[in-house]
Amino acid sequence: MNAVPLRESRVLRWTIAVLGLVLVLSIVQELARPETTDLISAGTAGSTLRRAVPILLAGLGGIWAERAGVVNIGLEGMMILGTWFGAWGALEFGPWWGILIGITGGAAGGLLHAVATVGFGVDHIISGVAINILAPGITRFLSREIFATQSGGGITQSPRVESVGHADVPFLSGGDLFGWSSPDLFDWISNRGWFLVSDLFKVLSGATSNVSWATLLALALVPATVFILWRTPFGLRVRACGEHPVAADSLGVNVYRMKYAAVVISGGLAGFGGAFIAIEQTGIYRESQTQGRGFIGLATVIFGNWRPLGAFLGSILFGFADALQLRDRTAVHALLLLAGVAVGLAALWSLRRRQPAGSIVLLLISALILWWYSVTDSVMGELPPVTPHIATLLVLVFATGRLRMPAADGMRYRKGQE
Amino acid sequence: MKGSRILMALAAPVSAFVFSILISSVVLITVGTNPLEAWSEMLSFGIRLETLIETSNRATPLYLAGIAVAIGFRMNLFNIGVEGQYTIAALLAASAGAAVSLPAPMHVLLIMVVAIAVGSMFSGVAGYLKVTRGVHEVISTIMLNAIALSMVGYLMRTWLADPDDTTLNLKTREIAESGRFPNLNDFLQTFTRDIKGGRELDGFLIIAVIVGVVFHLYLTRTRSGYDLRITGLNPFAAEASGVDPKATVVKAMLLSGAVAGLIGMPEILGQDFKYDLSFTKGLGFAGIAVALIGRNHPAGIAIGALFFGWLDSAAPILDVRGDAPREIVSILQGVVVLSAVVAYEVVSRIRRTLEARDTASATVEPAAAIKETAETGQ
Numbered sequence: 001m002n003a004v005p006l007r008e009s010r011v012l013r014w015t016i017a018v019l020g021l022v023l024v025l026s027i028v029q030e031l032a033r034p035e036t037t038d039l040i041s042a043g044t045a046g047s048t049l050r051r052a053v054p055i056l057l058a059g060l061g062g063i064w065a066e067r068a069g070v071v072n073i074g075l076e077g078m079m080i081l082g083t084w085f086g087a088w089g090a091l092e093f094g095p096w097w098g099i100l101i102g103i104t105g106g107a108a109g110g111l112l113h114a115v116a117t118v119g120f121g122v123d124h125i126i127s128g129v130a131i132n133i134l135a136p137g138i139t140r141f142l143s144r145e146i147f148a149t150q151s152g153g154g155i156t157q158s159p160r161v162e163s164v165g166h167a168d169v170p171f172l173s174g175g176d177l178f179g180w181s182s183p184d185l186f187d188w189i190s191n192r193g194w195f196l197v198s199d200l201f202k203v204l205s206g207a208t209s210n211v212s213w214a215t216l217l218a219l220a221l222v223p224a225t226v227f228i229l230w231r232t233p234f235g236l237r238v239r240a241c242g243e244h245p246v247a248a249d250s251l252g253v254n255v256y257r258m259k260y261a262a263v264v265i266s267g268g269l270a271g272f273g274g275a276f277i278a279i280e281q282t283g284i285y286r287e288s289q290t291q292g293r294g295f296i297g298l299a300t301v302i303f304g305n306w307r308p309l310g311a312f313l314g315s316i317l318f319g320f321a322d323a324l325q326l327r328d329r330t331a332v333h334a335l336l337l338l339a340g341v342a343v344g345l346a347a348l349w350s351l352r353r354r355q356p357a358g359s360i361v362l363l364l365i366s367a368l369i370l371w372w373y374s375v376t377d378s379v380m381g382e383l384p385p386v387t388p389h390i391a392t393l394l395v396l397v398f399a400t401g402r403l404r405m406p407a408a409d410g411m412r413y414r415k416g417q418e
Numbered sequence: 419m420k421g422s423r424i425l426m427a428l429a430a431p432v433s434a435f436v437f438s439i440l441i442s443s444v445v446l447i448t449v450g451t452n453p454l455e456a457w458s459e460m461l462s463f464g465i466r467l468e469t470l471i472e473t474s475n476r477a478t479p480l481y482l483a484g485i486a487v488a489i490g491f492r493m494n495l496f497n498i499g500v501e502g503q504y505t506i507a508a509l510l511a512a513s514a515g516a517a518v519s520l521p522a523p524m525h526v527l528l529i530m531v532v533a534i535a536v537g538s539m540f541s542g543v544a545g546y547l548k549v550t551r552g553v554h555e556v557i558s559t560i561m562l563n564a565i566a567l568s569m570v571g572y573l574m575r576t577w578l579a580d581p582d583d584t585t586l587n588l589k590t591r592e593i594a595e596s597g598r599f600p601n602l603n604d605f606l607q608t609f610t611r612d613i614k615g616g617r618e619l620d621g622f623l624i625i626a627v628i629v630g631v632v633f634h635l636y637l638t639r640t641r642s643g644y645d646l647r648i649t650g651l652n653p654f655a656a657e658a659s660g661v662d663p664k665a666t667v668v669k670a671m672l673l674s675g676a677v678a679g680l681i682g683m684p685e686i687l688g689q690d691f692k693y694d695l696s697f698t699k700g701l702g703f704a705g706i707a708v709a710l711i712g713r714n715h716p717a718g719i720a721i722g723a724l725f726f727g728w729l730d731s732a733a734p735i736l737d738v739r740g741d742a743p744r745e746i747v748s749i750l751q752g753v754v755v756l757s758a759v760v761a762y763e764v765v766s767r768i769r770r771t772l773e774a775r776d777t778a779s780a781t782v783e784p785a786a787a788i789k790e791t792a793e794t795g796q
Contacts, residue, residue, distance in 0.1 A: 073498075073556065116756065122763045125496050125556055126710060130759055133707050134752030141745040145449050155745075295560050302557060380576075382568040389561040396553045 014309065019200070024341060026199045032334035040199050042190070044323055044331075045206025050281060051326075052319025053218045054079070054290075055388075057273030058297020059304065059311035060225050061266040065110075066306060067229060068262030069242035070117055071410040073128030076294030077135030078109035078267040082274020084139040087158040087285030088146065090278070095164040099214060099275045106271015107264050109135060114263035118256055121412050140287065147285070158285035161278060169208040212280050218272065225308045238262050242406035245413045255413060270294060299392040305403050318388040325384035333379045339387075340369035350398070358398055430765040431711065431718075434758035441757075442750040446742055456742035464732035467610055468617050475620045477720075477727030479681045479698070482626050483705020484712060484719035485633050486537075486677035490555075491714045492637065493650030493670050497541060499559030500678045501702025502566030507536040508682025509570050509590070512693035513578045515686070516591035525597035530683060537679025538672045540566055545671030549664040555671070563702075574693075589694035599687035622684035629677060630716040646670055678702070707755045713762060726751060 022040075029040045058075050065072035072078075085105030090098025109131055116127040140155070147153030152160060168184075186205035190198050229235035240248035241258045249255050273293065278285045296318055297311075304310020324331045347362035396403075443453035463469060483500055490497035497503075511533035520528060544562060547553040580591045601618035613619075636643040649656040649666045657663050681701050686693060708726060712718030729751060733744040 112756070116760055120760045120763050121767070122759050125498075126759050127756070129498070129703070129706050130710065130752070130756040133703060133755050134749075137745075137748030137750075137752035141445070141743065141749050144743045144745045292564060295564075299557070299561065380572050382572040382575075386564050386568040389564040393547075393553075393558060393561045393565075396557065397547060397551050 017313075022200050022203065024345075025338070028334065028338045028341060029199070032337055040202060042202050042206030042209065044320075045203040046209065046211070047323035047326065048316060048320045049207050049211070049215060050319075051322040052315040053215050054273040054277050054281070054293050055296050055300060055318050056312055056315035057218055057221070057269050057276065058294050059300035059315055060221055060308060061106075061110075061269035061273070062298050062301035063225065063304075063306060063308055063311060064229075064238075064262050064269065065113075065266035066301060066409050067242045067406055068238045068259045069245060069406055069408045069411065069413065070114070070259055070263050070266075071124040071128065072110075072113060072263065072266050072270075073125055073298070074109060074113045074131035074135075075128075075266070075270045075297055076290060076292065077128075077132040078106040078113075078270035079274035079277075079290045079294040079297075080135040080139055080288075081105040081109045082271030082276075083278040083285055083289055084142060084158075084274075085271070086275025087161050087278040088142070089275075090161045091150075091159060095162050095279050098161065098279050099164065099272065102275025102278070103268045103271045106274060107268035109271070110264045110267015111260075113267065114260045118259045118263065118413075121414060123412070124410050136288070143285070143287070156287035158278075161283050161285070163280050163283055164212055164214050166210050166212050168210060214276055214280050218276065221269070222308050222312050229308075239406070241413075242408055245408055246417065249415060255415065259413075270297070273297065296388050299388055302403065302405075303392055303395055306405055317391070321384045321387040325381070332381075332384050333373070333377065335384065335387075336369055336373040336379060340366050340373060343369060346398070362398065426765060426769055430761035431713075431721075431758060434711075434754055434761045437757045437761075438750055438753035441753045442746055445749060446746055449743070451742040453742075456736055456746070459735055459739055459741060460732040463735035464728055467613060468615055469728075469731050471606075471613065471617050471619045472731035473724060473728040474623055475618075475684070475727075476730050477723040478620055478623050478626045478684050479701050480704055480708050480726055481720055481723035482629060482677055482681045482683075483701045484708035484723055485629055485716065486674050486681065487702075487705045487709040488712070488714040488716075488719060489633070489646075489674040489677060490670055491650075491709055493646050493666065494653075495667065495670050495674070496556045497544070497559055497671065497674045497678070498556055498706070499541060499544060499562045499566070499702070500674070500681070500705050501700070502559075502563035503537045503540045503675050503678040504681035504702060505697070505699070506540060506566040506570050507533040507679035508686050508697060509573060509578065509693045510536045511679070511683070512593065512686045512691075513590045515593040515597045516692065519594055520596060522596040525594070526599060526687060529593070529597055529687060530680065533679035533683055533686075534676045535679070537677070538675035541671045541675025541678065542668065545668040548671075549667050574695075578693075580692075587695050590692045593686070593691045597687070598691055599683075601688065618688075620684050620688045622688050625680065625683070629680065630720060633677075634716045642669070681705070707751065710755055711758045725754075 025040050058079060061075055061078070062072055082102040082105055086098045086102025088098070089101030093101075112134075113127055113131055116122040116130070117124050143153075143158070144155050147158045148155050150159050152158075184205075186201045186208060190202040190205050192198050227235075229239060237248065237253045238258050238261070240251075240253060241255050241262070245255045248258075274290060277289055277293070282289060297315070300311040300314030300318065303314035304312070321335070324335060343362055344366035347359045347366055350362060351359040439457075443457075446453040446456060464473075483504070486500050486504075487497055511529045514532040515525065515529035518525070518528065540562060541559070544553075544555045544558040547558050548555050574588045574590075578590050579588050582591075583589060599621045602621050602623065603613055603618055606619050607613060637647055645656065645661045645666055646669065648659070649661055649663060653663055656666075682693075682697070685698060690697070704726065708719055708722040711722035711725070712720070729747045733747040736742045736744040736746070
């Protein structure tokens with residue numbers, strides 16, 4: 001009986017958080033107006049989503065592994081396997097097969113990690129690092145063997161890859177339904193010019209128009225992960241292994257099998273992320289095209305407090321920084337304003353939580369960022385790509401008390417231990 | 419006992435080596451090449467003097483990277499950030515070296531001191547955050563890696579780039595003659611034939627050896643090193659015996675970053691005399707691999723570094739002859755690392771079981787004997 005109001009309040013909190021974000025974004029957009037109009041636009045929203053998906057998938061992968069108690073630094077390596085196998089599969093059999101084969105490639109990396117950490121009891125970080133070293137070696141060799149002999153391919157890249165289909169969502173963004181073009185509701189509202197409401201629908205319209213089916217699939221994995229991990233017996237067992245494997249074992253849970261399953265799923269998700277980069281984002285396999293997104297995914301796990309929705313929000317934030325950088329350099333400068341406001345709000349929040357020292361530091365940082373915004377006209381291009389990393393460090397420094405990772409995360413488990 | 423212990427210690431790396439050769443051979447067979455031919459080709463090319471010099475030159479920075487990682491590993495600290503630390507250290511040290519002119523030994527020393535300072539400053543941040551805010555060093559060093567590399571990109575593009583340079587390859591100004599490290603060719607040629615192809619044996623090899631020896635002496639012969647080691651083995655026992663765990667964490671991170679700062683030095687001081695876009699990347703991660711293979715022991719890391727260095731220098735012959743793809747070496751390296759960590763784990767578990775059995779029999783037998791005498795005495 002208790003569960004219903006709790007869930008309602010969580011949904012309410014998330015809705016308020018998202019609306020608040022759009023509100024802040026709208027205000028900042030108004031303040032920065034002649035300089036840029038890209039802060040809140042359909043184009044930016046669509047691009048943000050495309051950029052966020054691989055990070056989200058890596059983040060979900062991280063959550064699966066860590067909820068089962070296995071730290072997965074190897075996400076980056078599994079993602080690399082996903083890019084190569086995804087591109088290869090797409091070339092050989094078509095884009096959907098590419099996604100599937102990319103997932104398989106990542107899952108194979110996950111299996112390797114599981115064999116080392118769960119089977120042999122190797123330290124999780126060490127095994128993950130070893131996989132990150134092994135994966136580029138494998139893809140380099142395979143590219144040399146396979147892509148180098150094809151036209152347009154080479155040792156470090158594949159020929160062009162076809163992407164999976166794109167579509168507008170019916171009714172919401174005027175997609176076709178059985179040959180009949182439905183009304184474009186979001187676009188209509190976003191053109192009304194209502195403050196906040198129009199902005200919100202501009203974002204929704206961008207996120208639902210010309211969207212890849214693979215993106216929709218990836219987004220569907222967020223509620224799917226929530227459902228499986230928190231609403232099914234299997235999920236409960238997996239999480240029990242991450243919290244207290246000895247207790248789980250005493251209740252008859254096969255801890256090894258649960259951990260194996262979770263880490264293989266984790267690798268598969270990272271592989272999907274890699275395949276998405278190769279097939280959907282760039283349309284080509286290129287060496288080291290993951291650019292450390294596996295690590296950023298790991299950051300979203302922490303950022304989101306080991307919860308799928310949190311990781312989703314983190315990936316959207318990081319995807320936004322990424323998308324803005326690519327679309328509009330001047331918008332990045334306006335992003336400073338946004339960051340200044342955001343840190344300022346964090347300062348108020350930590351004052352409310354009676355942490356005066358933290359709030360003073362945050363206030364200083366906020367003032368510094370706003371001062372920087374006011375005295376400069378542009379910002380160096382190197383900054384936006386590292387905002388995720390800086391943000392993660394800040395979150396870890398200022399919100400450690402609020403984060404709670406699974407109790408047995410990263411610990412070696414042997415059956416029969418005390 | 420001693421003999422069997424050495425045998426045990428060798429069992430893991432040797433089996434990992436054999437296993438990875440097997441896997442790579444299978445891979446070569448599946449792509450239709452003869453593995454025996456490939457290996458023997460690499461061997462015969464690999465024992466040429468020039469290849470061995472190249473091996474040493476590649477192994478030198480790898481060894482330093484391995485030591486940097488191992489300092490952390492010895493007390494269960496994972497400094498994943500060596501990559502960022504050495505890159506930004508090399509850039510700033512090269513720029514500082516180009517900005518000043520000093521007499522030769524002082525000039526080289528200054529560059530090295532700058533590199534050490536920058537490297538340890540970056541790793542120190544991770545150490546500081548760990549002890550004050552409880553931020554796990556794996557995450558903070560990964561994040562600091564990205565931050566350091568983007569700082570390098572920014573500084574290269576703006577303040578530290580050579581203003582007289584008109585090419586697209588950004589570089590810092592060149593370091594004067596006095597700030598360069600001599601090579602060891604003359605020394606080497608007194609023992610061997612003349613070196614062909616303009617190859618130079620990097621003099622920084624000496625520094626790497628010194629670092630390895632000092633690392634070993636520090637761990638085994640000093641109080642501070644002992645503290646560091648026991649904190650890694652048993653933090654609770656260490657704390658109970660009066661070791662300050664926080665200070666030890668910061669110390670280990672600072673030392674690790676200091677050695678990391680030196681990784682780029684062979685290239686800056688001995689080969690390029692400047693930092694440019696072609697500066698070698700990935701040595702930090704390769705250093706982790708080498709430290710894992712070498713089990714964080716200075717001699718083991720040396721073997722690991724030489725092995726990786728040799729593989730990289732001998733592999734190009736495969737492409738020249740066209741019998742096998744040289745990329746097989748990167749698979750071999752990856753498999754060696756993964757199988758080595760698994761093998762060490764398995765061997766240490768076997769050893770623990772054996773030790774437990776030894777202890778059990780040693781304690782049970784006298785007890786039984788006493789009981790027996792007591793019984794017969796009755």
